[in-house]
Amino acid sequence: MAKKKKAVKAGSKSTGSSKPKPKMAVSKKSSATKTGAVKPGSKKSVGKRAKAVKGKLRIVKPVKKDRVLITGAAGFLGSHLCDRFLKEGYHVIAMDNLITGSLKNIEHLFHREDFEFYHHDVSKFVHVPGELKYILHFASPASPIDYEKIPIQTLKVGSLGTHNLLGLALAKGARILVASTSEVYGDPQVHPQSESYWGHVNPVGKRSMYDEAKRFQEALTMSYHHYHGLETRMVRIFNTYGPRMRLNDGRVVPAFMGQALRGEDLTIFGKGNQTRSFCYVDDLIEGIYRLLLSDHAGPVNVGNPKEITIKQFAQEILKLTGTKQKLIYKPLPSDDPMQRQPDITLAKKLLGWSAKVDRAEGMKRTFAYFKSLSQAELNEKEHFNFEKYSRKK
Numbered sequence: 001m002a003k004k005k006k007a008v009k010a011g012s013k014s015t016g017s018s019k020p021k022p023k024m025a026v027s028k029k030s031s032a033t034k035t036g037a038v039k040p041g042s043k044k045s046v047g048k049r050a051k052a053v054k055g056k057l058r059i060v061k062p063v064k065k066d067r068v069l070i071t072g073a074a075g076f077l078g079s080h081l082c083d084r085f086l087k088e089g090y091h092v093i094a095m096d097n098l099i100t101g102s103l104k105n106i107e108h109l110f111h112r113e114d115f116e117f118y119h120h121d122v123s124k125f126v127h128v129p130g131e132l133k134y135i136l137h138f139a140s141p142a143s144p145i146d147y148e149k150i151p152i153q154t155l156k157v158g159s160l161g162t163h164n165l166l167g168l169a170l171a172k173g174a175r176i177l178v179a180s181t182s183e184v185y186g187d188p189q190v191h192p193q194s195e196s197y198w199g200h201v202n203p204v205g206k207r208s209m210y211d212e213a214k215r216f217q218e219a220l221t222m223s224y225h226h227y228h229g230l231e232t233r234m235v236r237i238f239n240t241y242g243p244r245m246r247l248n249d250g251r252v253v254p255a256f257m258g259q260a261l262r263g264e265d266l267t268i269f270g271k272g273n274q275t276r277s278f279c280y281v282d283d284l285i286e287g288i289y290r291l292l293l294s295d296h297a298g299p300v301n302v303g304n305p306k307e308i309t310i311k312q313f314a315q316e317i318l319k320l321t322g323t324k325q326k327l328i329y330k331p332l333p334s335d336d337p338m339q340r341q342p343d344i345t346l347a348k349k350l351l352g353w354s355a356k357v358d359r360a361e362g363m364k365r366t367f368a369y370f371k372s373l374s375q376a377e378l379n380e381k382e383h384f385n386f387e388k389y390s391r392k393k
């Protein structure tokens with residue numbers, strides 16, 4: 001079993017209401033060291049290594065790294081998490097069933113010895129040989145058009161998949177962080193949304209397969225924490241954008257950018273007066289990393305509180321991309337939340353975290369990524385992997 005990091009109480013039974021540690025200094029470069037934790041693969045974490053003996057054969061034992069399992073690893077967030085954990089010195093076991101994810105997002109990692117990939121659906125029993133220090137459960141369709149097309153898979157990965165991974169965490173003595181979402185607040189009647197708000201979700205609506213799967217995931221995760229004393233972490237992710245979003249996943253950032261690049265008009269759903277608050281992916285990953293190393297078991301919002309209407313956002317995209325296209329209006333999908341803004345007081349207090357990349361900069365980087373895609377990718381309307389799953393109308 002891998003040694004526990006000093007920064008984190010082993011077997012801690014902290015809950016959402018437990019008193020947070022007042023300070024947790026984590027920097028991008030050497031977070032683990034600053035928290036007093038042992039950096040994976042460091043001499044301290046592997047015990048004594050073989051010393052060179054003069055004139056004799058020198059046996060150098062391989063450095064043992066702490067192992068982390070990342071599900072949904074070929075997706076937008078999962079792939080960025082793989083990059084981050086490799087950078088921090090972990091051995092990454094990436095898992096994905098590739099329904100919505102793409103190997104392209106992680107193909108730059110396949111040559112590494114500290115990276116391995118399992119093609120597996122976590123809704124089925126999950127087996128990983130060897131030790132695991134951490135599990136990050138990020139497998140799930142995350143875009144409204146995706147989860148509407150594959151609703152059963154969405155419900156299964158949030159419920160059965162989470163159950164399998166919690167069981168795995170228990171068996172391995174691993175800490176688990178699950179990806180929750182601002183969608184647990186539904187179409188919120190409280191603004192901005194803090195973790196203490198219980199939400200306003202339609203249990204049988206168009207988004208219910210995602211919202212309720214994630215709410216069940218939270219309940220199941222907390223039950224494992226309270227009943228089994230499992231070390232759990234829960235991040236409620238608000239709208240996030242950046243490189244490696246799937247261009248045709250229907251979410252507003254890739255939708256508008258794809259339209260601008262193809263010379264199509266930008267489609268605003270409804271009047272465009274609904275709001276969202278967009279967080280750049282690097283900021284989100286930093287928040288998740290800090291949360292994992294914290295001792296807080298309950299849900300924590302991570303997002304950028306800078307709120308904007310969808311119409312203003314479309315105008316910003318027109319300006320950024322220099323397109324001459326118009327804004328056109330389409331019906332608002334049902335249960336589309338009218339406002340969304342994270343209250344990040346808790347993340348600031350617990351993790352010393354807030355978003356650093358402003359929208360202008362983040363969008364510039366994201367547009368550069370979308371511009372670099374091939375014509376074929378730019379024109380791909382349907383996600384090829386859906387065919388075998390989605391029901392023919």
Ligand code: UDP
Nearest residue numbers: 144250251252253255267268269274310336
């Ligand atoms: N939206 C839009 N045009 C599009 C795609 C999305 O106006 O082509 C709107 C959508 O109705 C929602 C907001 O943009 O109000 C954000 O949608 P997204 O699918 O990105 O994620 P959500 O925050 O709704 O989960």
